[in-house]
Amino acid sequence: MAEAVLGGLAKKVTGWSIALAVLMIIVGIIAMLAPWEFGLVIALVVGWSAIFNGVAQIIYAFRTHGGLHIALEIILGIIYIIAGVYLLMHPVGGLLALTLILACFLLVYGIFALVLAFRIKPLKGWGWVLFDAIVTILLGILIWAHWPFNSDWVVGTLFGISIFMSGITRLMVALALRGAVTT
Numbered sequence: 001m002a003e004a005v006l007g008g009l010a011k012k013v014t015g016w017s018i019a020l021a022v023l024m025i026i027v028g029i030i031a032m033l034a035p036w037e038f039g040l041v042i043a044l045v046v047g048w049s050a051i052f053n054g055v056a057q058i059i060y061a062f063r064t065h066g067g068l069h070i071a072l073e074i075i076l077g078i079i080y081i082i083a084g085v086y087l088l089m090h091p092v093g094g095l096l097a098l099t100l101i102l103a104c105f106l107l108v109y110g111i112f113a114l115v116l117a118f119r120i121k122p123l124k125g126w127g128w129v130l131f132d133a134i135v136t137i138l139l140g141i142l143i144w145a146h147w148p149f150n151s152d153w154v155v156g157t158l159f160g161i162s163i164f165m166s167g168i169t170r171l172m173v174a175l176a177l178r179g180a181v182t183t
Helices: 001-031 035-064 066-089 093-119 125-145 154-182
Strands: none
Touching: 001 035, 001 154, 035 066, 035 093, 035 154, 066 093, 093 125, 093 154
16 A cells, blocks of 8 residues: 555656656757847846845845944845846846856866866776866857857857756656656
């Protein structure tokens, strides 16, 4: 009886996971087909996130700090809100900035991964970390070298690829779990 209940629960959970995976795959494909539009959506989401974060920062300042700390927290919250409003009013400029930030992030991440690869060099699989570092650095350099002319497609395309691959991964894991439970 317990096995039947667990099997039913696992089937229900994996069913929701499969549905989410299919949705992620569809959204990923749409983002890759319409990278400009998705890039603008991402800029707007970041803008709203900054506004909400700024409001939370100001609330946090009043609830947890006193003196100079409260003033600094409020200033930080106001900066977040101003940046968020700017992104909402100028999503194309925000997309340009996000593309440049992405290039910087990839370069920094790639350099850290490169250092890590050589630090773990004697270990099995260190070459994969080195490969990841080289690809990430090259991707960062390519984005940086073609900025701002690539801003209309980079963020949306990379978001689409990421969501698509995450959807495929989720689908494969859910199907494997469902198969393991039924056997």
